[in-house]
Amino acid sequence: MRRSRPMKTAATTGPANGARAQRPGGSAASGQWWKAWVLLTSLGATVLGWVAFSTGEPPVESAVVAPDTAPRPTQVAPARHMNELEQTRPLPPSAGMLPAMPQKLVFQAPVTRTRRS
Amino acid sequence: MTTMLYGHHFRAMNAGVGVWVWSTDAERTSMIRAGMRWAEDLFAGVEAELSRFRSTSALSRLNRAAGHGPQVISPMLWTVLVAALDAAHESGGIFDPTVLRSLEHAGYDRSFDAIEPIGPEELNAPPAPTFDSWRRVRLDDATRSVDLPGDLALDLGGIAKGWTVDHVTLALAPLGPVLVDAGGDLRVVGTVDGEPWPIGVQEPFTPERDRALVRLRCGALATSSIGGRRWQRGDRMLHHVIDSRTGTSADSDLYAVTVHAPDAITADVAAKVVLVLGTGAGTAYVLKRGLSALLTGTDGREMVVGNFPHQEVVPYGSCHCA
Numbered sequence: 001m002r003r004s005r006p007m008k009t010a011a012t013t014g015p016a017n018g019a020r021a022q023r024p025g026g027s028a029a030s031g032q033w034w035k036a037w038v039l040l041t042s043l044g045a046t047v048l049g050w051v052a053f054s055t056g057e058p059p060v061e062s063a064v065v066a067p068d069t070a071p072r073p074t075q076v077a078p079a080r081h082m083n084e085l086e087q088t089r090p091l092p093p094s095a096g097m098l099p100a101m102p103q104k105l106v107f108q109a110p111v112t113r114t115r116r117s
Numbered sequence: 118m119t120t121m122l123y124g125h126h127f128r129a130m131n132a133g134v135g136v137w138v139w140s141t142d143a144e145r146t147s148m149i150r151a152g153m154r155w156a157e158d159l160f161a162g163v164e165a166e167l168s169r170f171r172s173t174s175a176l177s178r179l180n181r182a183a184g185h186g187p188q189v190i191s192p193m194l195w196t197v198l199v200a201a202l203d204a205a206h207e208s209g210g211i212f213d214p215t216v217l218r219s220l221e222h223a224g225y226d227r228s229f230d231a232i233e234p235i236g237p238e239e240l241n242a243p244p245a246p247t248f249d250s251w252r253r254v255r256l257d258d259a260t261r262s263v264d265l266p267g268d269l270a271l272d273l274g275g276i277a278k279g280w281t282v283d284h285v286t287l288a289l290a291p292l293g294p295v296l297v298d299a300g301g302d303l304r305v306v307g308t309v310d311g312e313p314w315p316i317g318v319q320e321p322f323t324p325e326r327d328r329a330l331v332r333l334r335c336g337a338l339a340t341s342s343i344g345g346r347r348w349q350r351g352d353r354m355l356h357h358v359i360d361s362r363t364g365t366s367a368d369s370d371l372y373a374v375t376v377h378a379p380d381a382i383t384a385d386v387a388a389k390v391v392l393v394l395g396t397g398a399g400t401a402y403v404l405k406r407g408l409s410a411l412l413t414g415t416d417g418r419e420m421v422v423g424n425f426p427h428q429e430v431v432p433y434g435s436c437h438c439a
Binding site: 112117 | 298301317319331339344
């Protein structure tokens with residue numbers, strides 16, 4: 001609903017001016033130009049309004065995954081970042097690095113396992 | 118700000134070792150890499166010093182000198198030996214660093230990879246219990262010397278691994294949240310935004326699977342099992358977990374034990390002790406010390422003791438974990 005409000009305002013502004021038919025010396029082309037101007041103005045107002053009313057939404061990359069949505073053992077996908085780490089080895093001078101990790105750490109699989117010894 | 122995971126894998130102490138460090142400071146890259154190289158060097162150094170399979174190790178030299186009076190030993194051997202004797206005292210002698218002769222008598226006299234799966238038909242002599250023998254090991258703080266009786270020999274394998282895990286974890290912790298895993302004995306310090314480290318717990322009877330997921334925010338995990346290192350002698354299936362009270366492989370109702378403890382040494386010792394004691398006394402041991410554990414019986418039943426930080430214990434044989 002908020003997104004349509006600027007469009008309504010712009011649409012009612014044009015006819016209220018009443019300048020299109022009464023303007024002296026105005027050609028048909030200039031009348032078309034005026035219509036285009038009103039249309040573009042309306043469109044711009046719509047876009048600006050949409051952006052303004054949309055700023056409250058979090059950007060995708062900062063979304064937080066709740067801990068309880070973490071995968072269960074039967075659901076875990078292969079440890080993507082760990083696999084990548086293994087595939088990129090050996091990295092000089094023996095330590096691997098993953099610059100593409102998300103800012104918020106959410107493990108997708110066990111890092112390692114405790115096993116019989 | 119970019120969060121980066123640094124990982125390093127190598128082999129030491131007859132096990133795969135992994136070291137992970139999280140950092141949000143790119144300028145720490147060289148420091149972290151240097152820290153990981155140091156960690157690998159330390160593992161190698163501890164193995165060279167404390168392995169019973171290396172004739173040149175300080176431990177082997179001490180064992181050869183048993184019965185020959187006090188021997189001055191290295192600071193590292195001293196530190197780990199003191200920790201082992203403390204653990205023996207604390208566990209009432211169930212954890213026993215002097216079981217090496219029993220272990221060798223049972224057939225574990227070389228690196229496990231070299232043990233023949235089927236040995237002599239009969240053991241050539243009855244096993245000799247070593248219960249409470251640890252009390253006969255004499256330490257002299259002033260000279261850092263040890264007097265080891267001639268009939269005893271030390272094995273510090275598990276506890277040396279735990280000590281190294283603790284040492285490396287604490288040393289790397291200033292660089293960021295860290296996880297160190299040495300063949301299943303592992304410890305974490307720190308989390309990223311409170312996100313715990315997910316650790317799989319190996320399915321005892323089907324080792325390629327995980328049967329539980331532990332979400333570890335702090336502390337250590339260690340697993341001990343009779344299923345991994347086992348071999349046959351005559352009509353008996355033996356394994357490497359020796360009950361010092363009998364001098365031979367433990368024969369309790371437990372097949373595998375995973376313990377959560379504040380540090381890796383405590384976890385490693387507790388896992389072995391509980392495996393020897395069995396469900397009843399083992400549960401009491403865990404609860405009395407404020408630890409927690411996941412027990413697996415020889416019949417496959419599961420028991421969670423204390424506040425074990427598992428997300429889910431998966432019924433035996435019901436899941437695969439990649």
